[in-house]
Amino acid sequence: MIKFYSGNIACAEGAIAAGCRFFAGYPITPSTEIAEHMALRLPQVGGIFIQMEDELASMAAILGASWGGMKAMTATSGPGLSLMQENIGLGAMTETPCVVVDVQRAGPSTGMPTLIGQADVMQARWGSHGDYEIIALSPSSPQECFDLTIKSFNLAEEYRVPVILLMDESVSHMSEKVIIPPKEKIKIVERKKPKVKPSEYLPFKADDYVPPMACAGEGYAVHVTGLTHDEKGYPQATSPEVQEKLVRRLCDKIRKNERKLRDIEEFEMEDAKLAIVSFGTTARSCKAAVKRARKRGYKVGLIRLRTIWPFADEYFEKIANEIKQFVVVEVNYGQIKLEVERCVGKKVHLLPKMGGEIHKPEEIYKKIKEVYNGN
Amino acid sequence: MKYWVKEELKPPHGKVYIIKDRCKGCGFCIDFCPQQVLQESEEFNAKGYHPPKLVENEKKCIGCGFCSLVCPEFAIYIEKEEEKND
Amino acid sequence: MEIEAETHPLDKYLRTDRIPHIWCPGCGLGTVLNCFLHALEESDIDLKNLAIVSGIGCTGRVAGYLNVDSYHTTHGRAIPFATGLKLANPKLKVVVFSGDGDLFAIGGNHFIHAARRNIDMTVICVNNYNYGMTGGQLGPTTPLEAKTTTSPYGNVEHPFNLCHVAAASGAVYVARWTALHVRRLKESMKEALNKKGFTFIEVIASCPTTYGRRNKMPTGLDTMRYYKEKSVIKHGIDPSEADIEIGGDIIVGKFVDIEKPTFDEILKKLEEKIK
Structure with missing residues (x-):
């Protein structure tokens, strides 16, 4: 199927193609069309669109939705990304798959809301406090807005990490031909689920850096916290050993896979x-x-x-x-x-x-x- | 005419269970027991607090369960004893 | 003789390997949690579908003690996290357990908007008049003139009346109790858990270590005796008339119990319409 889409619409369509069924966002130029398109499309596919009271809430809501078992996304621009940072950190710490689209505009501060910037690169990497790694992708065309949004979801699910799609104002408002492959041709990745009984499940024990994820209501009674936690998920906020092990794994699951992610x-x-x-x-x-x-x-x-x-x-x-x-x-x-x-x-x-x-x-x-x- | 039947009404009775080492000695259960059946014991628990114990006339506990609800440490509960009306 | 026991019948609701909890002797939080466990025991809630969400602070630690799916999130953001959780999995019974500072200062905006949307969740706010975890600073509910570490000469701010805020924002169920009203609190929790929509319970609770000591109630027992002396039950009263002042009556009771369609109910209808 060939469509003529702007980058923002292509991104929203990519999200739906990737299986995103939850969007929480707050209007901000130049990303707003993504929210608008999700508001239009999600109810058609049984998904949930909610316009939150701010970006802090939007980010928290997509983390919650992800633990509720849905693929979730928010879209914003620089000032909104700044507000989301604390919960991006929570997402990294609790290993919550989700996608954050940042349509970059010129900053700092309110800057030039309707015009391009590419200065959120560092904010995307370490905008939240503490040591962590995320994944960030950057599209150059509406086609890539579609493709890389799908990829963002796949990587978020595979690595259990917030993925930031670093778009920019120009690509978001540029309209071009976008080829939408048939559904069966689109590769979709789902998060790994535990295969053991709840009594044997250690929610933050990973054999290959990424632990299997049990969501709410699946019978695993998982405790999830932003505090430094052990493999059981229990807070160990005074143990440098637990902190060492956890932060190393959170960083290494991305760093050691750089070649695959390249x-x-x-x-x-x-x-x-x-x-x-x-x-x-x-x-x-x-x-x-x-x-x-x-x-x-x-x-x-x-x-x-x-x-x-x-x-x-x-x-x-x-x-x-x-x-x-x-x-x-x-x-x-x-x-x-x-x-x-x-x-x-x-x-x-x-x-x-x-x-x-x-x-x-x-x-x-x-x-x-x-x-x-x-x- | 039930009201006039001369029958002794037996108040319900409760058995008090205490998990001594959980107690942090706040005194809520002792102070607010409607029957005043609890008192502070002289003994120390593992944390160094004095857990509650029953007063001499232990039959006074009616098993209302207030102590069980008000305890912040999940350290006390009661079991209602079956009434035997013969 | 009392009988010595090793375990409690409600231990099944707790992560007992994490007990004793971190709360101080005389803190009301354990009492509130205990009432919640009793409420769970007496309702038909399927534990598999129960999710607890907390923010940060002393009350924020509740999530970590309950043996269900539980989320200890960031400061102030428990409600929007819970919103996402509930909407993504409508089968869940979502309960937000957090403190007055978390829910009404840093998270105040989220509270009013979740109530406005009538998101189907129960919010239990343990109000101890101050920030306990950080050592007793003034919060949005600290009464006028009360002493805290950041109001050493007495608080100059007017406090929120949380039930008034909740009712004005659209909550379908609003009740206030103190940690001494354990039976009524438990009954209120059962009602809230069984009601659809945004239900809110404020529990006024003692914080002897960081608030009581500075305000002439050095032990939890002093505070509980104060509740006994000052509490007045007024069901159905307009919550705007239930402000809290130092030395004044503490008006408690069930203030609001109304019906209103929830966010997901309205959304479901809309989805059917556009199909």
């Missing part, structure tokens, strides 16, 4: 001497600039991050020697740049924008020339 599009990278690193809508301008530069003989390629977190450390470490120069293009003042620099161990060039518009291909082409020619 999702990078390489464009013209075979013989590239200079690599542009970008994500989201910005990567589209980068692609145009790379094409132009290639025509003029520059050995330039594009590395587009579809998975932002966990960061592809190993990938960048490996290519650090082959690639002479890296240029990060992003609509912020250098967030992914810090990550690339950390991994490649040399100076990385930055072509930032503070928000409100995306880079024009000419600007990027100019930067390529400058860096390539050593000016």
Whole structure:
């Protein structure tokens, strides 16, 4: 089926295709169409839409719904994501599958509500307090808004972690062709369920980092707490040993699976001497600039991050020697740049924008020339 | 005419169970027992509190269960004794 | 002679491996929980479908002691978490057990909106007039002039009348008891558990360690005796007339018991209509 969707609508449709049957949200530009579309669609498929009183409540409600056995999502923008952070931490700590869509606008604070920003990258990673890891994906087109929303749900279920879909204002309001595959062609992942009797079940004991999840009403009488807890789920708030074991596992279940979670599009990278690193809508301008530069003989390629977190450390470490120069293009003042620099161990060039518009291909082409020619 | 039948009405009776080591000595059960059948014991429990014990005339407990409800520690309960009306 | 026992008949409702609980001697929380266990014992609630949600604070620890699906969430967010839980699995009987600060200060917005929506849940608020867990700071229910660590010269804020807030927000069942009214509290809990819609019970309870000591009631017993002296039962009274003041009567009773369609009932009807 071929549809003409905006990124926001494609995201909502992707959620429904992924099996999302619970949406709690609060209106905020530029994400509101997602909530509106969910309000329209969920009652048609037996799902529940609820507009909460704020983002704190929206985030808490999707955690509750997930423990109630449903796949749940919320959608917001930067200021709302800030309000959700405490409960994103609860989601990470209690290993609650859920999807949080952040349609990024320009910040800080209220900033430019109707215009693009890509500056929530770091907020997405460690916006909540304490040590934890989440997964964040970033789409560059309405098609990817659809596909990556499904992927977000699948990863949330597989890893029992909140997954943040880092969209941006431009991709959210851009309308393009979106191919909706037939239902049977869409891969859907469901959370692992316990196979043992309730008396033998340890709700936070994991053999492969991710414990099986018993939801409310399934007879397992599980205690779930945001306090540091042992494998039984009981608070152990004064035990550094339990804390060590728990936090290590929460982080390692993502870190140790980085290679599996890695999702990078390489464009013209075979013989590239200079690599542009970008994500989201910005990567589209980068692609145009790379094409132009290639025509003029520059050995330039594009590395587009579809998975932002966990960061592809190993990938960048490996290519650090082959690639002479890296240029990060992003609509912020250098967030992914810090990550690339950390991994490649040399100076990385930055072509930032503070928000409100995306880079024009000419600007990027100019930067390529400058860096390539050593000016 | 039941009311005029001369029959001694037997008040119900309760057996008091105490889980001594759970007690934190708040005194609620002793103070608010409608029959005043409980008192603080001299003995210490594992936590160092004085759990309640029955006063001498233990038959006074009517098994109302107030102590069982008011205890914050789930440390006391009663069992109603079956009335034997012969 | 009293009989020494090792276990309690209501232990089946508790995670006994976590007993004794953390609450201080003379704290009313254990009493409220005990009444709740009795209410469960006397109702037909299927434990498999009972879920307890708590926020943070002393009362927030209730969730961890009950041997059912139980969720100890973030500060103030028990109600929206419970909203998601209930709507995702309508079979559940969802009970939110939390304190006055959690439900009415940091979580106040969620309380009024869940009541407005008439989400089918029972909210039990243990009101001890202060933040106990953090050492006795003033809260949204601290009476005017009461001393706390953050009102050392006496509280200058007017407190919330929780039952008035609940009734005004649309709760279908509103009752207030003290921790001394154990039988009536238990009966109220049974009523609330068996009623559809947003049901609310406020339980005024002692906090000797951090509140009582600063307000001339150094033990739980002092506070309970005060309740005995000052409580007046007035069923059906307009809750706006049941403000709480230091030294004044504590008006308790069942104030509201009305019928109103719940959020999920209305949603279900809508779904059938659009099918």
